[in-house]
Structures are given as structure tokens and as C-alpha cells.
Amino acid sequence: METTHEVHEVKADKKKMNIKDKVMDIFSRYSMVIILIVLLIAFQVMTGGIFWRPLNVTNLVLQNSHILILAAGMLLVVLLGHVDLSVGSVMAFVGSIAGIMMVNNKMNPWVTIIACLAVGALIGAWQGFWVAHVGIPAFIVTLAGLLMFRGLTQVVLGGQSLAPFPKVFQKMATGYLPDIAGGEHLHYLTMIIGILLAAVLIYSQWRARQHHKSNLFEVESIYAFAFKAIFTGVIVIGVTYIFAAYSGYPVILIILGVIVAAYGFLTNKTVPGRQIYATGGNKKAAELSGIKTKKITFWVFVNMGVMAALAGLVLAARLNAATPQAGTSLELDAMAAVYFGGASTSGGIGTILGAIVGGLVMGVLNNGMSIMGVGVDWQQAIKGLILLLAVVLDVYNKRKKVA
Numbered sequence: 001m002e003t004t005h006e007v008h009e010v011k012a013d014k015k016k017m018n019i020k021d022k023v024m025d026i027f028s029r030y031s032m033v034i035i036l037i038v039l040l041i042a043f044q045v046m047t048g049g050i051f052w053r054p055l056n057v058t059n060l061v062l063q064n065s066h067i068l069i070l071a072a073g074m075l076l077v078v079l080l081g082h083v084d085l086s087v088g089s090v091m092a093f094v095g096s097i098a099g100i101m102m103v104n105n106k107m108n109p110w111v112t113i114i115a116c117l118a119v120g121a122l123i124g125a126w127q128g129f130w131v132a133h134v135g136i137p138a139f140i141v142t143l144a145g146l147l148m149f150r151g152l153t154q155v156v157l158g159g160q161s162l163a164p165f166p167k168v169f170q171k172m173a174t175g176y177l178p179d180i181a182g183g184e185h186l187h188y189l190t191m192i193i194g195i196l197l198a199a200v201l202i203y204s205q206w207r208a209r210q211h212h213k214s215n216l217f218e219v220e221s222i223y224a225f226a227f228k229a230i231f232t233g234v235i236v237i238g239v240t241y242i243f244a245a246y247s248g249y250p251v252i253l254i255i256l257g258v259i260v261a262a263y264g265f266l267t268n269k270t271v272p273g274r275q276i277y278a279t280g281g282n283k284k285a286a287e288l289s290g291i292k293t294k295k296i297t298f299w300v301f302v303n304m305g306v307m308a309a310l311a312g313l314v315l316a317a318r319l320n321a322a323t324p325q326a327g328t329s330l331e332l333d334a335m336a337a338v339y340f341g342g343a344s345t346s347g348g349i350g351t352i353l354g355a356i357v358g359g360l361v362m363g364v365l366n367n368g369m370s371i372m373g374v375g376v377d378w379q380q381a382i383k384g385l386i387l388l389l390a391v392v393l394d395v396y397n398k399r400k401k402v403a
Contacts, residue, residue, distance in 0.1 A: 031342070031393060032340055032341055032342060032354060032357045032358055032361060033357055035361060036357055036360055036361050036364065039361065039364050039365065039368065040052075040364060042368075043364065043367075043368035043371070043372075046368070046372060047368065047371045047372060050371055051367070051368060051371060052242065054242050054243065054245040054246035055246055056367070056371070057239075057242045057243065057246075058243060058246050058247065058250060059367070060363055060364070060367050061250055061252065061253055061256075062173065062174065062250060062252065062318060063318075063363065063366075063367070064359060064360070064362070064363035064366075065173065065250075065252040065253075065255075065256060065314055065318075066091070066311040066312075066314045066315040066318070066330070067311075067330065067333050067334060067337060067359050067362065067363065068256055068337070068356055068359040068360075068363075069255075069256070069259065069307055069310055069311040069314060070087055070091075070307060070308065070311045070330060070331075070333070070334035070337075071334050071337035071338055071341075071355040071356065071358065071359045072259050072260070072263050072307060072352060072355060072356070073087070073303055073304040073306070073307025073308065073311075073334075074087070074304065074307075074334040074335060074337070074338050074355070075263070075338050075341075075343060075350055075351075075352055075355040076263075076267075076276055076300045076303060076304070077138070077300055077301070077304050078280075078335070078338045078339075078343045078344075078345075078347065078350060079267075079276050079277060079280040079300075079343065079347055079348060079349075079350050080276060080279055080280045080296070080297055080300055080347055081280050081283075081346055081347025081348070082131065082138035082139075082297075082300075082347075083138055083139060083142065083335060084127075084138065084142045084145075084301070084304050084308075084331065085139065085142040085143050085145070085146045085331050086123075086127065086142040086143075086144075086145030086146045086148075086149060086308075086331065087304065087307075087308040087311070087327070087330065087331045087334060088146070088327035088328055088329060088330040088331045089145065089146045089147075089148075089149035089150040089153065089327060090120065090123055090145070090149050090305065090308040090309065090312065090327075091308055091309075091311050091312030091315060091326060091327035091330060092149070092150065092153040092312065092323070092324065092325070092326040092327040092328075093119075093123075093149040093150075093152055093153045093156070093312070094116045094119055094120055094308070094309040094312035094313065095153075095312040095313065095315060095316035095322045095323070095326050095327075096153045096156040096157045096162070096322045096324075097115075097116055097119060097156065098112055098113075098116050098165075098169075098312075098313055098316055098322060099157065099162030099163075099165075099316065099321075099322030100156060100162070100322075101115065101116075102165055102166060102169060103162040103163065103164070103165065103322070104162065109165075109166050109168050109169040112169075113169075113172075113313060116309050116312070116313055117306055117309050117310060117313075119309060120305040120306045120307075120308055120309025120310070120312075121302050121305050121306050121309075122305070123145070123149070123305040123308075123309075124301045124302040124303065124304050124305020124306060124308075125298070125301070125302050125305070127141050127142060127145055127301050127305070128297060128298040128299070128300070128301030128302055128305075129298065131297055131298075131301060132293075132294040132295070132297035132298040132301070133294055133298070138301075146331070153324050153326075154324050157322060157323075157324050159324060160324075161321045161322060161323045161324070162321065162322040163320055163321035163322070164320050164321070165316065165317060165320055165321075169317050170317050170318075170320055171251060171317075172251060172252065172255075172313065172314060172317045173251075173252050173314045173315070173317035173318035174250075174252075174317065174318055175250070175251040176247040176248045176249065176250055176251065177189060177190060177193075177248045177249045177250075177251065177254070179248055185245075186244050186245060187243070187244040187245075187246075187247065187248030187249075188244070189248065190240060190243055190244040190248035190249045191240060191241065191244045193240070193249065194236055194237055194239075194240025194241070194243075194244070195237060195240075197236055197240075198232065198233045198236040198237050198240075201232050201233075201236060202229045202232055202233055205225070205228065205229060205232065206225075206229070209225055252314060255314075256356075260352055260353070260356055263352040264351075264352050264353070267351065267352060272296070272299075275291045275296050276296055276300065277348055278291055278348075279291060279293045279296050279297070279347075280346075280347030280348035280349075281347065281348030281349075282348070311327075311330075312326070312327065315327065333359075333362060334359075336358070336362060336383065336387050337355055337356075337358040337359035337361075337362055338350060338354075338355045338358060339358065339387060339391060340357075340358030340359075340361050340362065340386070340387065341353075341354030341355040341356070341357050341358030341359075342354040342358075343355065345391060361386075362383065365379070365382065365383060365386070366379060366383075369382070
């Protein structure tokens with residue numbers, strides 16, 4: 001028979017294993033968030049305090065907004081197990097159309113925006129038709145799109161740049177919320193919005209916990225929940241204060257917030273969102289369960305076309321010009337952001353918050369290394385290495401779950 005001492009030792013070993021498993025589970029879930037926090041702290045130290053300055057944080061958002069928009073659309077494509085190589089060229093093509101309409105023909109910016117988004121939807125429908133209904137691999141279709149729309153951009157612009165855009169259009173990418181509260185050294189409206197946002201997020205976390213609890217699901221302890229709620233509040237209000245110390249929330253940040261909320265609702269709370277995950281996880285099983293996988297695939301590419309068009313408009317507004325080389329290689333940045341954020345290369349796994357965090361990791365790397373004077377060549381090499389490590393981590397987690 002086991003002695004009391006041996007029983008205690010077995011219990012202690014089990015407790016250690018449980019703690020280790022929980023730590024590993026937390027790391028696998030929030031690995032990119034942890035990496036992002038580490039990068040933020042590291043660059044703040046290595047740049048001598050420059051990195052967290054309000055101006056630099058604001059520039060970080062403005063410079064990477066179009067990549068984050070692309071990442072949101074690319075997430076759904078990757079969830080289906082596909083890729084879209086054409087988004088950079090679509091951005092340039094839509095930007096060139098916006099230039100022709102607003103710069104050459106002096107058309108209303110709002111009419112132009114709607115027309116350009118419609119063009120993006122048509123491009124997405126064109127590519128979605130070949131992928132969903134004809135069965136041509138997305139890699140081939142979108143590679144053809146990359147070449148075709150880059151060539152059409154050159155045709156539309158005649159190899160020249162068009163500028164400048166109207167001021168109201170530029171504000172979409174470079175404008176800020178007005179401070180109706182009249183803050184002199186601090187943007188009070190931004191602070192008010194940030195505090196309200198933190199309260200809403202904490203309340204939604206509490207409601208989700210109560211919902212899980214009422215349905216007899218396992219929930220975290222009240223202490224763990226309190227820590228998570230405090231952490232959320234501190235992060236949101238802290239970031240808000242940084243923006244408020246400069247010029248307030250950028251308009252593009254509000255647009256990004258709406259996109260994240262919409263995609264979060266789509267993927268977590270709607271039937272089409274569940275069907276996207278099911279189709280990407282196992283297409284044959286999804287078809288047998290009655291899901292119209294061709295229809296899902298078609299509309300996901302339409303969505304990607306619209307998001308590429310929006311990203312193209314944002315980039316054109318920020319550059320204040322429509323250029324033939326706009327969007328070059330941005331399809332790679334968008335895919336890297338999605339994979340950084342934990343999306344699976346085989347489809348069926350990924351979240352909108354993960355994609356945004358992945359995009360921010362790339363933006364932080366670019367911004368931090370630029371401040372430190374690291375050359376573009378080394379920046380590319382480091383980002384490539386990190387992308388490989390992100391995929392290796394994905395494969396490792398999958399094998400561990402199978403084991």
C-alpha cells in the first residue's frame with residue numbers, strides 16, 4: 001500500500017502537471033499577444049523612450065491601417081484554406097480609379113468611395129466565380145489577378161501618379177476626431193470614448209462569463225476574471241491616453257474598430273461565420289451537413305475584394321496620390337499578419353483579434369527597427385524568420401493536440 005507521503009507526492013506531481021498544462025495552454029492561446037507586449041517593452045527600452053511617444057504611436061496606426069484592413073478580409077480567405085495574392089494589385093487599381101474620378105473629373109468623394117467599393121466587390125465576384133464554381137485553385141486565380149490588375153493600373157494611370165486628392169477624402173486616412181470638449185493639452189473627447197469603451201468591454205466579458213456559467217460551462221475564477229478585467233481597462237485607457245496626448249483618436253482607428261467589431265460578430269455570432277469555419281475545417285463534411293460551400297467561398301472572395309478596395313482608398317488618401325506601384329507586396333504582409341495571429345495554414349482556425357494582433361506585431365517590428373536605424377534588408381529577413389516561427393508554432397500546437 002502507498003504511504004501517506006507517497007500519496008502527497010503523487011498529488012503534488014499532478015498539481016505541477018496541471019499548472020504546467022494551464023501555463024502552456026495560456027501561452028498557446030495568447031502567444032502573439034505576449035510577443036506583442038514583449039516587443040512593445042523591448043523597443044521602448046532600445047529606442048530610449050521614443051517608441052511610446054504619442055506622435056509615434058499615432059503614426060504606427062496611420063502607417064499600418066491599410067494592412068490591418070487587408071488582414072481582416074484575408075482572415076476569412078485563410079479560414080477557408082485559400083490565399084489571395086491579388087489584393088495589393090487590386091488596391092493599386094482601385095486607387096487609380098479613385099484618382100481618375102476625383103483628381104481628373106472632380107467627382108464627389110463620397111460617390112467615388114461607393115463606386116470604388118463596388119468595383120472591389122465586382123473584382124472579388126470575378127475571382128470568387130473561378131475559385132468557387134469552376135474549381136480553379138485560388139493561388140492560380142489570384143496570381144492571375146495580381147498580374148492583370150497591376151497591368152490595368154498602369155493602363156489607367158498611364159504610368160503617371162495622380163494628385164492631390166480633396167481634403168475631405170484625405171481625412172479618411174489622416175484625420176482625427178474633433179475635440180468638442182475643448183481640451184487644451186489633452187483630447188477630452190477621446191478620453192471619454194476610451195473610458196466608455198473600457199466599461200463596455202469589461203461588461204461584455206462579465207456577461208459572457210455569466211452566460212457560460214448559467215449553461216454549466218467551466219469558467220475562470222472570480223480572481224482570474226478580475227485580473228483580466230483590470231488588465232483590459234488599463235490597456236484601453238492607457239492607449240487612449242497616449243492618443244489623447246497628441247491629437248486624439250485618428251478617424252481610421254474608428255473605422256478599424258468598426259471592422260473588428262463587425263468581423264468579430266460575423267465569425268462568432270452568425271450562421272455564415274460558423275459555416276466558414278466548418279468549410280475550412282473539413283469541406284467534405286461541411287457539404288454533407290448541407291452547407292453550400294461554393295456560395296460561402298464566392299462571398300468570401302467578394303468580401304476580400306471590398307476590403308482590398310477600402311485598403312486601396314485608405315492608402316491613396318494617406319499618400320495623397322494614386323501611384324502605379326501602390327500596394328506592391330502588401331498581399332504578403334496581409335497573409336503574414338493573419339498567420340502571425342494564429343490562423344492555420346490548412347484553414348478552419350483563426351480569429352479577427354489574432355489577425356489584428358499579427359498586423360500590429362508586423363507594424364511594431366517595422367516601426368521599431370526603423371527608429372533604431374535597421375536597414376530594410378534586415379527588416380525583411382527578420383520578419384521572414386518570425387513568420388516561419390509562427391507557422392512552426394502552429395504546427396507544434398496541432399501535433400501536441402493530436403498527441
